[in-house]
Amino acid sequence: MALILHAGKTNKNSFKTLIAAEYSGIDVKLADISKWALIEQWIDFATLEIDANIISWVRPRMGRSVYLPPAEEATIAALKRALGSLNTHLANSTYLVGHSVTLADIVMTMNLFLGFTYLMTKSFTSEFPHVERYFWTMVNQPNFKKVMGEVKQTESVLPIPSKKPSQPKEAKPKAKDEPKKKSRKSLQNQSRGC
Incomplete structure (x- = not known):
């Protein structure tokens, strides 16, 4: 019984298989692809x-x-x-x-x-x-x-979603994260110290 090789007739890899089969005495036939x-x-x-x-x-x-x-x-x-x-x-x-x-x-x-x-x-x-x-x-x-299982055909087209996809909200900086404003008095004291 011949083995069947599914490959193109001019494929180099099929040539490798067919040549090796010839040397081994194995009957290999190319399938009609x-x-x-x-x-x-x-x-x-x-x-x-x-x-x-x-x-x-x-x-x-x-x-x-x-x-x-x-x-x-x-x-x-x-x-x-x-x-x-x-x-x-x-x-x-x-x-x-x-x-x-x-x-x-x-x-x-x-x-x-x-x-x-x-x-x-x-x-x-x-x-x-x-x-x-x-x-x-x-x-x-x-x-x-x-x-x-049992397949049923849809009776209506899947509806368009009513809500839009949510967009990521920008995070507001927390009050404690904001740089503290220096008072006018502290600025004056800093400038005198220089």
Whole structure:
């Protein structure tokens, strides 16, 4: 039985392994990594296009950064573009890569989780029906349910905090810390002593 090496065909480190295997008489085959490349591509997309925008949207609403309406609008627009691309891909696919769950699906689903549970109401996600189907298919997989339990979609967007983050107050010097003002009489006495 051959061992499988997951590496590029022109990678110097894979050459080291293959040459050592030849000298050792061990059968090592290179795996077709074209599927792995797609998994990496979707993990990057899930992180940079989905997760980054959801986090940018939720942080101000959790009071962890300043809420700026124009910034939120831009974030939502970027997220909608990303979800549109994802929706197009999922129109003909159950999973991101191949015909079963991969690491790309786990990462994508977890990155969508925060959005579905705090921000993206049914009216928001209904614009992306294939993303909705995908998300609910994934979170209802036995292995997801075992870890996450029952997942519910938010009914309303997390509200904007009503109070502004507290600013540190400047400490007023205590009366005893202030330098004592010398009386005119003590100043005169000091000047005579010189």
